[in-house]
Amino acid sequence: MIDVYRDAYRDKLADGFLNEQRHWERIEAYASADGYALIEGRISGYMVGYALGYRLSKDAKWWNGLITEVDPSLISEDGARTFAITYMMVRNEFRRRGYARALHDELLNARPERRAALLVNPSNVPARTAYEAWGWRKIGELQPFSDAPVYDAMLKDPI
Structure with a gap:
């Protein structure tokens, strides 16, 4: 998994938030x-x-x-409502071949939750465009950690 991460984020690994150790800590x-x-x-x-x-x-x-105000009903969790996708990545040489969509669909297909959430860097236009094409919608902007970038918070419902 770290090898895939290194490849997918190779130009961003010097960023403290995106370095390998922090990534692995989040995975654990x-x-x-x-x-x-x-x-x-x-x-x-x-x-x-x-x-x-x-x-x-x-x-x-x-x-x-x-960071942005959203309807409180969108962020109220009951412990069964939302599946959060925390990472989805494909090695650079395999991008734009449908692998991300296959991973996305396989991850969500068997989920019992009613909807899904994810964060995407707004500057990652290919990912953001793909998510929108797959039925995701932006509900606001979110900074998950003080040293993290500001992401677009997206929802997909139903999944």
Whole structure:
């Protein structure tokens, strides 16, 4: 997984928030959450990408970094409503071939939650465009950690 991350974020690894150690710390935290799921994309055993996430608990802090005001009903969690995609990435050489969509669909297809949430960097136009084409909508802007970029918070419902 770290090899895929290094490839996908190779031009951003010097950023403190995006460095490998911080990434792995977040992966470990997500893996301990209820409803955690990981999908790997492999070609002849070679990992080309992955997607992962977890179910937002009733007291989830996911929405705490919202910068914009949103309808409170959109961010009220009941512990079963929302699956949060925390990472979805594909190695650079395999992009724009449908692998991200396949990972996305496989991750969400069997989920019992009614909707999904994710964060996307607004400067990542290819990802943002793909998410919108796949039925996602922006509800606001969110900074998940004080040293993190400001992301577009997106929802997809139903999943």
